[in-house]
Amino acid sequence: MDTYMRKFQALGPLIAEICGFAGTPGLSLGVLHHGKVTHQANFGLRDVNSQAAPDENTSFVVGSLTKAITAAMVAIMVEDGKLAWNTQLRDVLQDFHRDARDPAVNITITDLLSHRTGLPSYDSLWLLSDNRIPIHRADAAPLLGHVPIAADLRTEFIYNNIAYEVLGQVIEKVSGTDYFSFLKERILNPLGMERTFYTDWPSNATNVAKAYYALHNASAYPIPPPLYGKDVLIGAAGGIRSSVSDLLTLYRALIDAANTQIEGHEPIIPHNPLRQLNYILQGKISLPLSTVREASYASGWLRLQLPSPMGLGGDHGPGIDPMLGKGLPSRLGFFHQGNIPGFTSFAAVFPETSSAVVVLTNSLGLTDSPRLVGQLLIEELFGNAINATDYSEYAKVNARESAATMSNVEKELIRHRTVYQPLHPLSEYVGKYYNLIGNFFIEIQELNGGLAISFMGTDRDRFDLEPYQCNSFFWVASHDEMAQRARYTTSPKEFYIIKFGHINIEAGSDTDSDSDFDVINGLWWKHEFTLQGKGEFFRKSKQEGQRSFSRYEGQLPLVARP
Template identity: 30%
Template sequence: MVEPKLIAARLADVTNVIARSICNISGVAGMSVGVVHHGEVIYTDNLGTRHVNRDEPSWVPTSKTIYNIGSISKSFAAAAIGRLFHDSDHVDWYTPVEEILQDFQPADKRLRGLLATSDFMSHRSGLFGDLSLALQGDFEFLLPRQELVRTVGQLETIAPFRQSWHYNNWGYSVVGEIIEELSGRDFGDYLDETVIGPLNLSDTTSRPNFGDAHDFADAHFSLRDGTCYPAPRRYYFKDSLFEAAAGIYSNVDEMLQWGLAILRAESNPDTSPLRHMQISTLVSNQIPLDNPSHDFRFYGMGWIRTQLPGVVGLQGDNPELLELHELPVLGAGGPSMLTYYHQSSAPGYYSAIFLFPETESVVVVMTNSMPLNDAADWIIQAYISALFNFPTTADYVELAERSGKSKLQKSDEVLKRMREIRDNHPHDKPLPASTYVGTYVNSIKNFHIEILEGPTGPGHPQDTRHLEMRFQGRESQRYQLRHLYGQVYEWAVDFDEAAKRGRAVIWDPEYFLVHFTLGADGSRANALSWAAFTDVRPGGIIMHRDDDREGNGRVVEESSFSIGGMLRNVCCSLLGRFVGEL
């Protein structure tokens, strides 16, 4: 067995050269890493800062610094519900969700009586995971938790049931509701009692302490020049739509303990505090990540299971930034190795965890930035390569540079497309703003958009009053609408504005088009559609005018229209992915 000190030296080289460079290139404020090998912690280290405006040594992160772990939270929720199903005589992984949550009914009648918890947990429901009605930036949830079950019931079917993998954060939100229904307990309380408490994970929680003296990594967002923009405030997920899906906070020390507990619960369940959590089921093959599957890439429940050598990081952003053939083969030239992993991308936090059963190894990377690429993915692959001393190692710094440029280019293409459309209609003038002003609601009337007439704003292409769109009517959720042609407006935002508002980058131009439909006499719009995705939902979300909710439709004119000003006025809780993309 290789001397742990030699391995630690290789890992330190990664920190000092590769990880540091990737953080600088990608706009990562702070990073923490930890490695367990043969069941023992052999390395931890940290880079950067917990907050870019604090450069004192005390603000350098440590292995005890608290980060949001985003979608890695799913592995905790999966263990918790595994315990409930183990203890139950009347429900299990395949019990239809309608039999547990009485208010749940899929709009797609073909799924009724079939859609089970395991389908949500393995992302094989075939339902669209778009979060447009829940998250639009500025660290706010747009729907109360009470609307979760109804909203999930209305999700569109985009793939055959149980035939393909489509990541869907909503499903794990449903898992949280099921946990509360079956246990009779609050999700956080049940998690503490059955999972976190028995492992003595004292800093792992969905209810973090945000006190100034606490060792906490603040969220940041990379601007296009790689500088880090700090979030205007701290946020958390307690009692929100996505507490179970992405709401847990932890640190490197305890995530290493968590990974090791998962490995030992699988290999020797009789002596594990997690022995009733059905860990072997959670890390088993439930659905291939690609269909038809030609390799060993599968999703379980809260974990991806794959074999090295192979391409990893498929749950994160980098496969969207580079072609599949451009992605590195982790472990190239080395022996076959089984690994379980998961990634996370939440507003201001990207992280990753890998487990290796054969060597009882765990690698964790946590960052406090939404970067120009999935930096945590590139960084953790570099550490894994050093840990096992793979004969062939990718140039992860170069991959970070290339993927970062790709993200900016994709974002810029959206604005370029808007200019092209507008240039193709040089003489097309909008109808009076009063034609469109009003309130529009979705089919189940839990989400509305206010269209208002506002003062001329920067960048508006015509000398007329522009329109303004407000999600759920909130001042903090306002976006300028600019006329394109006919009855079509657009609200595309540039990269830095999206970052400062905590938005995940969307690079389908169709998403940012608002199509108004005029009534029979042509004097007033009676519907609009928005949030289209070219390949998945080309018709967008259709919303109809609601005269019962009409206001006067006029925005109070302000002296400035600044993103910073809007951020300072934010007063509600959370997010923007995304998750995801959460």
């Protein structure tokens, strides 16, 4: 193991360089091989203000690494006979409704676990500035029942955070206890995971990573913690807090359970709580990756046959994006990443060699430092040659381009701009516009001689509007302004365009921004790009009915600061 340790330690300068390009203040990593912890290392600061460094027990928000834990909890319930993999959601949560003719009404537990529901997540509605979540947890199942179909059931991989929130509620409904209590009783306590928490840290916790967002110059800007507080939405999709040491313990148990239940090996961990690994690790839906090898999504895990590109199907940016495992014999692994303003993470598990890699960071950086560092560790683990120049150059170029994204979006919007004055008096645009389910509104205000848009009526989500084309407007901000509000900067220009128009609700026809109309009674916002068309329609509320139209007005939950 000393040989491995020396090799991993030699990666230190390159890892530190990647963190510098990304604007990652703190990073913790760990490597498991042949069932034993081979290497752990820590870089930078978990708390910039106090200059405190992270260690293997520092708790980070792990983001979507939570999904595999939620899947493991569902598997325990299946093993207990309280659920079946083909149990339909509507049979558990009665507030999930879709038209009887809609195939999505038959969504099962497996469909939710594997992102094959064909339904979009509507992420832009549930996450606002400063990591505030405006939608109540009770609306998760109704929202899933409301969203339009993006693809036929079980035909395409469409990542869906709301689906995992609903799974968390299924666990609570069937078990009769809350999510974290079930997690502690059935997984954390049996495995001795003492540094893992759910949507909160204990009041006396001290070894906790603070949340940051990288500014354009790669400096770290402090932001409120994400997915924080009791009964917060999306907790079962990304709200677990954990440490490198705890996650290595968990993945060691997962590997042992997989080898025991699938390969018939003798168990190493007595009373291992993890169950149904033969089903959990099966590929359920193909991933849109450019590879001739296997690339599928299992239940909370990506199932990839190396060599393979990484990620969930999109480009990672310009430059040379190193392919994982190039030049090595084919090898099956299970992967996932986590990404939420303030924290990013990466995990990989290789049951055949009882190996695992974990990388946790406390920033949404300019480049994906956890994935790059994770790839470096995997290449070193299996003896592959590493081109340090490729990794360094990719991190540098990708960081530079990421920092310029908002500037490029603004240039594109200005380039396509055709009007400079609104076609209607400003007062005709002013009002509150609600989605059809009535749990989210966009407010248009007359401000400083122009118009401003405010999401859910909050000052922190207010942006000036500029005329764009006919009856459409755009809003935009700099990278640093978005970062300081903890808002993503990865959306294309269409995300920032608001189109006003008129829709005849009774006739089902609409008049969009390219036509003439007398009365503005709605707007379209393309916040979800798995759907075709010009976006979701938000209906303008009548002045006298605004107070009763939405039960959420004036009730936007605030983010607590620990």
